[in-house]
Amino acid sequence: MSEQTLKIEARRSSIHGLGVYVVERIRAGETIVEIVGERISSEESDRRFDEKQTEAGHTFMFYVDEDTVIDCGTNGNVSRFINHSCEPNCEAVDDEGRIFLEALRDIEVGEELVFDYRLTWDSGDDPEDLKVYLCRCGARSCRGTMLDVVPLSEAS
Template sequence: MRINLAHGLAIKSSPINGKGCFATVHFPRRKKIAEYAGEKISNAEAERRAVGRRKLRICGVDEYYSLDGARGGNGTHYINHSCQPNSFVSILYGHILFYALRDINPGEEITVDYELTLHPDTKRCSCGAMNCRGKINKQ
C-alpha cells in the first residue's frame, strides 16, 4: 500500500510493536511533528471496525468522529504507544496534532501515550519503558 508520508517521518520495523513511525529530521521540543490523517468516520463505525482488528489505526477526534489512518494515513498512524513517550497529541478544531514532548533526533521512534483506545483494557503493553504501566489503556 502506498502512503503519502508526512515530512520528516519514515516507517520502519519497531522494537515496540510491528511497524513504527520514525523521525528522519530533528524535531525540537514543543514543535509540531505532523497532523494525523485518515478517513473521517463516526465513532459507531470506529467501534465496528475495531472488532477483530489486531492493529488499530483509528484515532478519536471528539465525541462524534474518529479518523481511520488505515485509509489515507500519512505515517502518523504507525506511531506506537509508549508509557514514556517523546510526543503528545493535541486536538484542535477537529485536527489531531502530534507535538514533540522533548527534542527528538533523526532515527528515533516517535511514540505517544495512547491513554485510551478501542483495545480491551486487558491489552498488554510492550513498550519496554522503565515505568511501563503494563497495559495500553490508562485507567
Template structure:
C-alpha cells in the same frame, strides 16, 4: 527579496519497530514543541465504528481510530498517512491534540535522529482491568517506568461518561482521544486512548 530555506530532510521515516510492527523514527533533530505531522484518514461516525466492529471477524484489536469529538472519528487505516504507525510508550516523546477538528502530533521534548516517535495511548475500557485485559493490551516500550500495559492508570475518583455504547474519558477541552476498538464479533467493547496534552502530516 528574502528566500526561505527549507530543510530537505523529512522529520521522520517509517521502519520496523522494536516496540510493535512499524514505527516512526526521527530522521533529523526534532525540537521540543515542534509540530511533527497531522494524523489523517477518513472521517467517520462512532456509529460507523461500532458497525464495522460488529461485522469484523478478524478478532484483532489493531485499529487506527482517532476520536476528535462531536461523534467524529478519524480512521487512519482508510486514506490515512504514516502517522498511523505511531507506537505507544509509557514515557512518550510526542503528544496529540485536536485543533479545529484535526489531529496533530507535536514533540514533547528534543528528539534525536534515530529515536522512535511515540505517544501514550492511555487506553480506557469499561469495567475492571483484569489480568487478561492487561495482557491483551500489554506494553512493550521497555521504558524504566513502563507500567506494563497500554491501559491508562486509573484513579479511584475518575469519572466516566458513556455515549453511544462507547467509553468516553473526560479529557480537558483541546486534548485528543484515540479510539482503539476491539473488533471481535464476540466483544464489541470500545476502547479509547487519550493523549496527555497536545497537537498532530506526515512525511
C-alpha cells in the same frame, strides 16, 4: 503540512511491526505530523473494529471526541505506524478538531517516535477484550496498558 516537510519515516520497529523514526532532528514543541484518516462516527468505528479484530493487521483509530473517530487505516498517513509508549516523546494536540502530534522534547535522528495512545475504554468492556492492549514498552513508568487511566464513562 505537506508530506515533503516530514522529518519522520516508517521502518521496522523493535516495539511492534513498523514504527516511525526521526530522520531529521525535531525540536521540543514542534508540530511533527497531522493524524489523518477517514472521519467516522464512534458507532462506525466500533463496527469496523469488530470487523478488523478477525484480521491480523493492527487497527489505529484515533478518538477525537464522543462523536468523531479518525480511522487512520483509511486514507491515513505515516502517523498510523507510530507505536504506543508509556514514556512518550510526542503528544496529540487538538487544534479545532484536527489532531497534530507535537514533540514533548528534542528528538534526535534515529529515535523512534512514540506517543501515549491513552485508548478510550468503558468500565462495561469485557476485561478479556482489553487484554490485547497490554503494554510492553519497557519504559520505567510503564503502566502495563495502552488504555487511558480512567474509563470513558468517568472521564469529564
